[in-house]
Amino acid sequence: MNVLSAVNLQKVYGGRDEANTTKALNGLNLKIESGEFIGVMGPSGSGKTTLLNILSGIDKPTSGTVEISGKNLIEMDNDQLAVFRRQKLGFVFQDFNLIDSLTIKENIILPLILDKRSPEQMEARANAVMSLFEIDGIADKYPYNVSGGQQQRTAVSRAIINHPDIVFADEPTGNLDSKSSTSVMKCLERMNTENNSTILMVTHDSFAASYCKKIIFIKDGTINMEIVRKGTRKEFFDRILDCLAVLGGERNDI
Amino acid sequence: MTFRDIAVKNLKSHIRKYLAYFLCSSFSVMVIFMFSTLIFNKQLTDFCKMINVSFITYFSLVAVIIFAIFFINYAHTTFIRSRYKEFALYMTLGMTKKDINRIILVENSLILIFSMLIGFISGVLFSRLFQMILMKLINLKKVDFAFDFRSFLITFLTFTLIYVTVIILSRLSTRKLEISELLKHSRKIKSEKSSIIIGITGIAIIIVSSITLLFIANNRDLNNMLTFMSYFIIAFTGVYLTISNFGPLAVKIIKRRKGLYYKNLLSINEIDSKFSQNKKILLVLCVLSSIIIFSVASPFALYQQSHNIALNTSPSHIEYASVAGVNEINRNDLDTILKNSDTMFTGEKSIEFLKLDYKGGGDKYDLLGIKPVVSASTYNSFLDKQLVVPEGKAVNIITAWEPGYHGLPSGSRIEFVSGNKSFTYEIQTSSKGTFIADGNVFPSSSGIILNDKDYERIKAASASDVIGSFKVFMFEDWKKTGNVIENLKKVFTGSNSKLSNPVAANMFKLSSTLDTYGNLKKVYSVMLFIFSFMGLLFIITSGSVLYFKQYTELAETKAKFGKLYKIGIQKKEIKTIISRELLMTFFSPLVFGAIVGYSAMYLMTFMVGGSFILAPFMEFASLAIIAYFLFQVVFYLITRKKYVREITG
Ligand SMILES: Nc1ncnc2c1ncn2[C@@H]1O[C@H](COP(=O)(O)OP(=O)(O)O)[C@@H](O)[C@H]1O
Ligand SMILES: [Mg+2]
Numbered sequence: 001m002n003v004l005s006a007v008n009l010q011k012v013y014g015g016r017d018e019a020n021t022t023k024a025l026n027g028l029n030l031k032i033e034s035g036e037f038i039g040v041m042g043p044s045g046s047g048k049t050t051l052l053n054i055l056s057g058i059d060k061p062t063s064g065t066v067e068i069s070g071k072n073l074i075e076m077d078n079d080q081l082a083v084f085r086r087q088k089l090g091f092v093f094q095d096f097n098l099i100d101s102l103t104i105k106e107n108i109i110l111p112l113i114l115d116k117r118s119p120e121q122m123e124a125r126a127n128a129v130m131s132l133f134e135i136d137g138i139a140d141k142y143p144y145n146v147s148g149g150q151q152q153r154t155a156v157s158r159a160i161i162n163h164p165d166i167v168f169a170d171e172p173t174g175n176l177d178s179k180s181s182t183s184v185m186k187c188l189e190r191m192n193t194e195n196n197s198t199i200l201m202v203t204h205d206s207f208a209a210s211y212c213k214k215i216i217f218i219k220d221g222t223i224n225m226e227i228v229r230k231g232t233r234k235e236f237f238d239r240i241l242d243c244l245a246v247l248g249g250e251r252n253d254i
Numbered sequence: 255m256t257f258r259d260i261a262v263k264n265l266k267s268h269i270r271k272y273l274a275y276f277l278c279s280s281f282s283v284m285v286i287f288m289f290s291t292l293i294f295n296k297q298l299t300d301f302c303k304m305i306n307v308s309f310i311t312y313f314s315l316v317a318v319i320i321f322a323i324f325f326i327n328y329a330h331t332t333f334i335r336s337r338y339k340e341f342a343l344y345m346t347l348g349m350t351k352k353d354i355n356r357i358i359l360v361e362n363s364l365i366l367i368f369s370m371l372i373g374f375i376s377g378v379l380f381s382r383l384f385q386m387i388l389m390k391l392i393n394l395k396k397v398d399f400a401f402d403f404r405s406f407l408i409t410f411l412t413f414t415l416i417y418v419t420v421i422i423l424s425r426l427s428t429r430k431l432e433i434s435e436l437l438k439h440s441r442k443i444k445s446e447k448s449s450i451i452i453g454i455t456g457i458a459i460i461i462v463s464s465i466t467l468l469f470i471a472n473n474r475d476l477n478n479m480l481t482f483m484s485y486f487i488i489a490f491t492g493v494y495l496t497i498s499n500f501g502p503l504a505v506k507i508i509k510r511r512k513g514l515y516y517k518n519l520l521s522i523n524e525i526d527s528k529f530s531q532n533k534k535i536l537l538v539l540c541v542l543s544s545i546i547i548f549s550v551a552s553p554f555a556l557y558q559q560s561h562n563i564a565l566n567t568s569p570s571h572i573e574y575a576s577v578a579g580v581n582e583i584n585r586n587d588l589d590t591i592l593k594n595s596d597t598m599f600t601g602e603k604s605i606e607f608l609k610l611d612y613k614g615g616g617d618k619y620d621l622l623g624i625k626p627v628v629s630a631s632t633y634n635s636f637l638d639k640q641l642v643v644p645e646g647k648a649v650n651i652i653t654a655w656e657p658g659y660h661g662l663p664s665g666s667r668i669e670f671v672s673g674n675k676s677f678t679y680e681i682q683t684s685s686k687g688t689f690i691a692d693g694n695v696f697p698s699s700s701g702i703i704l705n706d707k708d709y710e711r712i713k714a715a716s717a718s719d720v721i722g723s724f725k726v727f728m729f730e731d732w733k734k735t736g737n738v739i740e741n742l743k744k745v746f747t748g749s750n751s752k753l754s755n756p757v758a759a760n761m762f763k764l765s766s767t768l769d770t771y772g773n774l775k776k777v778y779s780v781m782l783f784i785f786s787f788m789g790l791l792f793i794i795t796s797g798s799v800l801y802f803k804q805y806t807e808l809a810e811t812k813a814k815f816g817k818l819y820k821i822g823i824q825k826k827e828i829k830t831i832i833s834r835e836l837l838m839t840f841f842s843p844l845v846f847g848a849i850v851g852y853s854a855m856y857l858m859t860f861m862v863g864g865s866f867i868l869a870p871f872m873e874f875a876s877l878a879i880i881a882y883f884l885f886q887v888v889f890y891l892i893t894r895k896k897y898v899r900e901i902t903g
Contacts (some may be wrong), residue, residue, distance in 0.1 A: 058820055079824040086822025099818045101527040106519060113519050114823055119512040158821070 003166050003198050004055065009064035009140045012052050024050040025061065026221030032166065032200060037192040039212035039246065040202045047221045048202040049170055055200065056089055056168045057081040069165045069200075086114045090159030090167035090197075092188075094174040096151045098143040104154050105130065105139040111162040123189040129157040133187050149180025156187045160197060167191070168202040173208045206244065210237035217247055271333055274802060276365050278329040282322040282416075283373020284380065285791060287409040289315045291381045292784075294402035298385070301392050301780070309479060314784055317545060318791075323416050325795065330420045331534070332806050334358070355425060366417050370410065377409070384787070391779045453503040456495025460846070463488045464853045471860040482857055486544075486850070493540050493846045498533040500842075501526035520818075520827075521834045528807075528835050535803055536843055542796040543847030543882065548854045550789040551878035553782035555855075555871045560778055562770035562867055568692055570731040572739060574746070574764040575626070575695050577722020578610045579753055581746045581762055590723040591741045592727070597734035603726040605636055605690050608713060610670040610702075610720065617661060619654050619699035622758055626689070626696045627670070629709035634688055641703065648679035649703040652686045653693035655690075659684050660699035668702070672716040679704065691724045692770075697761035732767045739766050793882075797889060800840065804897055812901050829898050836897070840890045841883075848879050 009028040014021035025049040032038060040048050053059035055066055055218045057073045066073040069088060076084060090111075091097070106113075108129065109122045130136040133153045138146050143154070152172060159167045169188065173181035189211050191197040203209050210233045217224045227243060229236045292298055292311045298781040342356050378401060457902050470476040505526055508515045515522070529536065556563070574581050592599045608627040630643045643649050650662045662668060662684050662893055669678045679702075689701035704712075713721065729735050743764055815828050855875040857866050 079826065081820070082822045082827075084822070085820075089822070091821055093820070097820060099523075099814060099817060101523050101814075102519075106523075109516070110818070111821055113516055114821070114827070116517060118503075119516050123512075123518055244598040 001034040002031060003034050003036075004030070004066070004200075006030040006052050006055060006066045006070045007064055009051070009054060009066070010062045011047070011054060011059075012062045023221055025054070025064075028064075028218070030055075030223070032122055032198060034165075034198055035192070035196050037188070037199045037211070038201070039209040039215040040200065040218060041204060041206075041209055041215055041240070042218040042224070044204065046218050048204075048218065050202070051218065052168050052170050052202050055089065057085055062072070064185060066227045067237060070151070083115075086111045087162060088165045090162065090164035092152070092155045092159050092167065092169035092172045092201075094171035096143070096148075096155045096175070098151055098154060103140050103142060104135060104146065104150075107143065107154055108161055109156045115162065120203060123163050126157075129161055131158050132190070143237070147180065148176050149183050152180065152184045153187055156191070157186060160191055160195065166198040166200060169199060169203075171203055171205075172201065173203065173205050178207075181205070206237060206240045209240050210234075215240060215243070217243060219247060258454075261298075268337070271336055272361075272365070275329045276369055278373040278798075278802075279365055279369035280376070281439050281795075282325055283370055283409060283413055284377040286315075286322055287374060287377030287405060288381050288384055289318045290405040290408045291377075291385065291401060292388075293408075294405050295385060295388075298388060298392070298780075301776075310781060310784060313479075313764045314788055317788065319412055320793070321538070321542065321545075321795070322412070323419075324534065324541070325799070327418050327420050327423070328535050328538060328799070329802075330362075330424060334424050358424065359421065362417065362421055366414070370413065373413075374409070382738075388780060388783060391783055392776055393571070447668065449499055450503050450506055453493050453499030456492045456497075456499060459492030460489055460496065460849060463492065464849060467853045467857055471857045472782060475676055478861070482559040482854065482861070485853065485857065488543055489850045489853070490537065493850070494533070494537045496846075497529065497536045497540070501529040503724060508580070509838055521831045523554060524831050524835045525838050528839060530862075531807075531858050532803060532839070535799060536839070538799060539796055539843035540846040540850070542792045542799075543843050544854065545847075546789045546792045546853030547847055547875065547878050547882060548784050548858075549785035549792075550882075551851070551875040552855055552858050552871070553778055553785045554878070555867070555874035556862065557775070557778040557782050558874070559867045560771060560774040561868055562870075563862060564767050564774050565732075567774075568765055568767045568770040568865060570691070570726040570765075570767070571729050571735055572727040572742070572766045573691050573695055573724060574742070574763065575607070575691060575722055575724050575762050577607075577608075577762070578719035580750060580759045581723075581725075581764070582749055583742070583745050587745060591738055591745075594741070595729065595735065595738045597732075598730040599727065601728045603636070603724075605632055605724040605726070606699075607632075607690070607722055607724060608672075608709070608716060609696075610672055610712065610716075613669045613671065617699060619693070619697070622697050622761065623669075624696075625668075625698050625700065625702050626691075627702045627704060627709065627712070628690060629706045631706050632702055633690065633703045637688065643705045644683065644701055645707055646679060647682040647703045647705065650681050650684040650700050651689045651703065652684065652700045653689050654699040655693070662700060670712060670713070672712055672720060675715045677708070677712055679708070691726075692765050694763040695724065695764045712808055735766060735768050739764065739768060793885070797844075800893070803839070804893060808897075808900060815901050825902050828902055832898055832901065833894055836890060836894050840886055840893075844879075844883060851875065851879070 007029055009025045009030075010023070011025040012021050012023050028047075028051065030051075034060070040051065042048055050059070054061045055068075057066070060074065064074075068084075071084065071088075071193060073081065073084070085091075099110070102110070105126055109126050112122045112125065126139075127136070130139060131157060135150055135153050135157065138150060143151055146154075152175075156172070159169070162179075172184055172188070176184060185208050188199060188201065192199055192213075199212075201208070201212060209215055210229075212229065214226065214228045216226045225243060227239055289311075293315060299311065344354065345351070349586055381401070463485060467481075470481065505515075505522060508518070510520060576582060605628065609624050611623055611626050612625055613623075622861045630641055630649075633639065634641055641649065648668060650659075650664075651666075652660060654660055664681055666681050666684075667678055668681060669676055671677075671761075684700075691701075693699075727738075729738075746764060747760075750756055751757045811832075815823070818828070852872075852875055855871055859865075859871045
């Protein structure tokens, strides 16, 4: 089943005069099927974050359309988009995007709170997801008192608490050490295999990308190539490195 | 790069923060200076002393200083806190804590010096205007603007002291901080120390102290300045405890109902964190709003009620004491004067008293060492009372305005000397109250009532120049008694000057409702001006404090709602959350302020008069509260609109 389809996306940033504009996306097309776990890679400045923001309705494209679960995002206004996001989408960000004044548990149930669900549902789902990602011990702590890995797993929990149609992750391991990165990527992998969640993840970390089932490489605002995972993760990891070499991007730019 | 270079670079890059802090400081200096000049303005203090309200100038100065302490402390802490991240960065780059403290010290000293300079300059300018208006109000033609160096000194010392304290406090709080803590500090929002029990205690303190105040207001011995000030301090301690623990208390209560709690989680959380972050500032706002309410409402009420208060303090339209040739007028002249009155003369009374020399006890009211003495039956029939005084005892009724027993507490003895005999009585009771005539008529702090037999015994032993009488005249309209008063005074000044001791004779004043009324009006207009000015200052302050608070929080709040926006919050939901938080911040100080302001007004009513002016006083207090409330509503709506636009834009 088709979850997301984007057609001919263009995004131009910048000023009135030609010289000052940046073409971040340049006629990009993308289709995502239910249950896919797609990685988006590309050199820094190639438009990855821009793509993710547009697909998730945080930003609007200059032209082109985005459809998620049959709904056209372009036609919605900001408030409709907000409701759509909290009901149908999940997010994981590089800087975790947790609210410092809320406890870990409260942060996790935020999408449900925004959507005014029943407290029973919130409690039940929160407990389930927290034990899934092994953060139930820190439920009542505040984000600034737990480790980066725990914060990101909190964010991952929050991303799936509303059973979203698709989860967007922007550099989820960007601020983490390798141990925490592994634990977070395992979480995402489990989300995908056990819950059958659809995930679109932007990353420049080849190790993180090797957890995906498919990688698309973008350059200059369009999809440059696409590889699908076959065999072990190690093999996939090597192929990703090869592709990056071909693409001419930096191997490990941060 | 030297240390100085860094300090200078700092100053440049944070110019807005410095400016806000600097303006707050300068403003405080200006205000303290303006009010301290009042204390040393001889014309004003003489006037206040004359009409027994010397406390006004001190009271307002103290109020202003307290306000400055909070205000500067607030400005300083926000200033320092906004820079924790920067300090942490310096420390990671290898700066020691000592260096950081030096930066803080250098910056603050510079700000201190410059705000002092600006504060003094603007203070001198505004003081001129301020005093000019005051002098106009009390009808002084010549106005001296000699700025006493002591007002500079007071301002300088107060301000330096506040600064040093504030710096020491902030040094104590940064001493404990490590780099990681400094970084965390900007994120840490909850204060873990809040306690629900303390919060409840706080509420209890407010309620109990306010109710106690209502009860003791009627007690003449207790309703004095001390009670008044103590009430302020106790009530605001309660307010502070309540505010600082309000968040957890509210959360605890609401948490019992999970559905309600989750539904309003974001609003509750926003209010909770803003309250624990801003408890000091909220306290300042509470104090400010109570002072605004009190200081605007009470002088208006007093001014409007001066008619009634005058009648209450001087119920006899014209009265004077006539004894030993003092204030003597022959019947024909008196009748002529009364006949020429602009209003109908309706009756007169003559109440006999003895002007007795006594030994011991007394203060500035008792320079002549004499007391007016009347018999119990005279007193009872004139005032329609049933006082019983046993033989050998005396009742002392204090007519002086100032608190205290003026040397004659209950249980002490008073010895009268008349002719060559001496008479000693024990003071049965000594308290404030109404004597036959008011305090100006007879130069003494009190009047004495004796048993009829004792009275007759002294009278029999006394020479005729000891026996005098209070003369009381009533008219149809006391407001038109001006010419009678003037004519009588003219006659008395003429005749008294021929006596052997004209200075003493002139201390037996003619008192009238009209004069009291005139004096009250003058006093109240001065109060009205000083207090409204203070009110205005405090409204400006409270507004700028709120504005300051909103803008220091802007970046943080914006970031928070930015995060929420990404996971799907609607604009109107943001607006609701912000509105609720602003509503609490803008109006909870008003509620607490209103409680304290109301209670203070109530006490004030009994201090200046009694229950007869209670209704109009409370009416004015309510009006002031409503007006303030409306003003705040407008201010709230404007702020909300701007703030929401800043956050969501
Ligand atoms: N808000 C913006 N305004 C102007 N230009 C932007 C903005 N955001 C991104 N860009 C530009 O668009 C291009 C793509 O950026 P981005 O999507 O962030 O790349 P990536 O995430 O792949 O590093 C870059 O050249 C960047 O400078
Ligand atoms: Mg990016």
